[in-house]
Amino acid sequence: MAVVPCLHLIVDGSHMSANRLTMLVASAVNGGVEAVHLRDRSLPASNLLDVVERLRQTIGRRAKVIVNDRVDVAMLAGADGVHLPERGLSPDAARRLLGPSKTIGVSIHSVGAAIRAQELGADYLFAGHIFETESKPGEPGRGLEFFREVVCSVDIPVIGIGGIDARNAGQVLDTGAHGVAVISAILDSEHPDEVSREIRDAFSNVRIERP
């Protein structure tokens, strides 16, 4: 099984120009982002394929390229994996299409769903959203307690998502997270590389404190 990345960046190609997306992603990968997820529900599949192929060209093998939801696009674009929404195709179905070497992640919003996803062969989970976030307005975060519960109920790596930035990433990692997924803290920044680096620093701090 492939190594699961720690610092994930989620981008949405429909909200910005191709050039800007490329620039942001290149900078974030320079700062230490290890996996770039393309999540775009409004983009037609053929355009999505173009965007994924462009991401691959931009970052080469310096970071993983993960396609949200669409296993077919991931296969065609030679992505490193697919990330399935909680109500997406089941991970076992995705595995049969993608084979053993690709990374398959699943978003979950309950402990039950986490256990199910693990049983169906997910390589890692996104659990959240932890803090309140602009991506999900009006929905209070599920909090760190929820996150800790998920981490304790499965053996596969759990990534925190939802309102995570350089300031609070350490709290998430302290609960046993394998890593974090970030959207606006990196994408809305003038310096995606610096923010990515700051979040990476939070990882090192946690790791130093651990026995």
Added chain:
Amino acid sequence: MTSARENRLTRLDEALRVYVLTDRELSRGRSEVDIVRQAIAGGATAIQLRWKQPSMYEALEIARELRAICRDRDVLFVVNDRVDLAMAANADGVHVGEDDLPVAATRSLVGESMIIGYSPPTIQDAVLAELDRADYLGVGPVFGTATKSDAGEAVGTGRIAEVSRQVQIPIVGIGGINALNASEVVAAGATGVAVISAVVSQEDVSVAARELRQAVDGVRERSS
């Protein structure tokens, strides 16, 4: 060497007679499984799962059920838009449109055994799709339709005739087709007709499918 392709095309000449697309919103509260069972009982020869809801998990469960029902009755089973769903459900075919994955890319994913349908916006797209190895075309909207709000202006049976002169692969007409006008579509050169509301919205789905089947078979017998 072309036997996989020949097998697909031979099957399509029969299977495209009455092609029913599902639509949950238009089915008056009845499930896809109910609608499909009744449509097949009436004589539908192909079923397309047209899934517009967010849950792909549920889509795969339903696709697997429809897959089994269609296989039992030797009816063609096609999945709309999502090639991964079609592959995961082991469907006979996948149908892609302008905004979906391109035909050539779809073929590279599904291999030779799966049927690929395509909806060409223009005649040139129809010709290119055949070169990219689409197996059949859905051409329309033949008549005005309220079902697909994004379907555009009606192209008439003239478009069916024109496309059928330009390509070798079979065509189904779609858009505003019912038992009264289906024969015109087949007479213009279509192998069969594709319908949504003319079957799934009818009180008696089975009778609706039967009437369409009779209209299509009537023209095909006269012309054969």
